Amino acid sequence: MKILFTLLILGQIMMAATIEYIETNGLKIPVIFESDRRLPLATMQFIFTNSGSITDTTKAGLAKMSARIMNEGTKKLGSSAFAEALESKAIHISSSTGTETFVMEVGGLKETFDVALNYLETLLKDPNFTPEALEKVKTTTIGSLSRKENDFDYVASNELKSILFNGSVLANPSSGTIESVKSINLEDIQKFIKSNIVSSKLIIAIGGDVEIKDVKEKIIKIIQTLPKGKSLDVQNYRVVDKREDSILKKETQQAYLYFGAPFNMSVEDKDYYKARVATFILGAGGFGSRMMEEIRVKRGLAYSAYARANVSKSSSYFNGYLQTKLESLEEAKKTVKEVVAEFVKNGVTKEELAHTKKFLLGSEPLRVETMSQRLNRTFMEFYKGQKLGHSARELKKIENLKLKDLNAFIKEHKEILDMSFAIVTK
Known part of the structure; x- marks a missing residue:
């Protein structure tokens, strides 16, 4: 009572x-x-x-x-x-x-x-x-x-x-x-x-x-103090087809490695929740993510390493970054490619999916603690053309997500293998 x-x-x-x-x-x-x-x-x-x-x-x-x-x-x-x-x-x-x-x-x-x-x-x-x-x-x-x-x-x-x-x-x-x-x-x-x-x-x-x-x-x-003006749809920009590595030489004590690739998804895509789970496991989840495990824990190449998907009306792309010793640059770059290739080829494990579900569902209250957070969430739902409450329904989909469906989704997105690199080194 x-x-x-x-x-x-x-x-x-x-x-x-x-x-x-x-x-x-x-x-x-x-x-x-x-x-x-x-x-x-x-x-x-x-x-x-x-x-x-x-x-x-x-x-x-x-x-x-x-x-x-x-x-x-x-x-x-x-x-x-x-x-x-x-x-x-x-x-x-x-x-x-x-x-x-x-x-x-x-x-x-x-x-x-x-x-x-x-x-x-x-x-x-x-x-x-x-x-x-x-x-x-x-x-x-x-x-x-x-x-x-x-x-x-x-x-x-x-x-x-x-x-x-x-x-x-x-x-x-x-x-x-x-x-x-x-x-x-x-x-x-x-x-x-x-x-x-x-x-x-x-x-x-x-x-x-x-x-x-x-x-x-x-x-x-x-x-009424504002001019009426004209509203136009947001233009969408695709990642260019050409893959490229750019190396900038600076007076630095370590190497900064940023990487990115196309990600074929739109804000209206019904499978966005799968992308959220997949990228959390790959590199957005901090400790325990594939990137952190392979690059920091197993090889000691960097203090931290991240990868995530950015999906908006204007663009959709996959990107990530890390810092490493100058002499470890090539090994770190090679490892990033290997981790992403292994991820696309074989997907995730049952344990990784279970851990990610637990985290995303359990941490949800922290994402709507403040008035600003709640208003922003509702704005984004409306702005993207979604019905109010979409975020809650998305969490339910995550809760019910099956391993085979997630891995099938990951294998469909081979475009993230086509990575470009921007590197700052000595």
Whole structure:
């Protein structure tokens, strides 16, 4: 009875996420909403799809630079005064980008949430598009990129992407290069914001101790400050057919080995859950994974080694990485190829499947602990065209997955054997 009572109380203060719509300017804008009254907090994200670094077709780093400018407050108040005004009310507003999305997030106490929304509206109406703000952002960005020239993981990772997606926007570093950042001007930023921060690309996520009906009018008012714009489908980029090894010589004490290959799968693929299990066993599962066992435990070639599949609307590829001694580079590279070849040929064992099921099912609560995690999961389900609750149904499929079906799936994906390598060595 105590357990039942507790569940009933929790049901009153936490509700599963739902999808609603706000109709304005001839659009039906999706709103992902989850009520959680355990703490007097509220958060909202304006998520603009097909607006991240995938749109940097003219100047690499433009999306991230635009997000950084939007973090510089309003033209009227400037960066410092705007930040102080938010801090005095315990309000947080920030902008960030991914490959496919541009996100503006606002959060704070329930009692000041209306004020927080007012500040968001003010920011959208009067962003700090000034030469001073741009120069500040350029200086910090160029400084960061200069430091990353000696971050050889960053260097090798970017080199691998340039090989896998040669000739496309995905070949460029999302933060840009020192040269591309120097070339970005205010007109570029304004054009990016005008084209991408538009209501036709908008999905809203709201969570916390707030009711959607209480803030709907305020949200509509904010949406109406945005141009309608045009929404286009995300372009998909395939890994190039040519396999290539790129070796970059640097003053380094160890070798950085990054590898990648095509992975023939889409976000709509009904077998994605099998890929999740397979790549966990191969290299995403840390200790106990094939990569770690063969490369670290048995041969002592690296402290850690990973491999995973990346599947999104814009791309699908297999990749991994490790660091090794300079003199062990060729052996490590050979071992990676052997481990992947053995995996594709013979699949996994009954014990590996059982361990992976136990981990993925048992660790599920940790992936939905926070409001941010839950909203993000629901957003991804909606964004990928899946029905709400897809993640829970996927776990059920994992629980029921048979060894023969998983191994048949692995053998079908021989394309991951066609690996390219990006290596940084002395």
